[in-house]
Amino acid sequence: MYEANVDDVGYRLVAIYTPVREDGIEGQPVSASTEPISVEPDVLREVKQKLELGSVKFEMMCY
Known part of the structure; x- marks a missing residue:
């Protein structure tokens, strides 16, 4: 599974796949x-402030 990262901000993630029936016949790509x-504005602001300090530790939180 792909996990978005900071390099993905501003971009869309796109998946293209070709469905295949049980008998092996391929459909049209979808x-x-x-x-x-995007990044929450308050998170972006905090990251920029921390980067100006030159060195910082971040606590990772998953939802």
């Missing part, structure tokens, strides 16, 4: 995409 990847 795609799905996300909204542009």
Whole structure:
């Protein structure tokens, strides 16, 4: 599974796949995409402030 990272901010993630029936016949390629990847404004502000310090530790939280 792909996990978005900071390099993805502002971009959409796109998946393109070709469905295949049980008998092996391929269908037309189908795609799905996300909204542009974004960062919460308060998180972005905090990261910028921490980067100005030159060295910092971040606590990772998963939801």
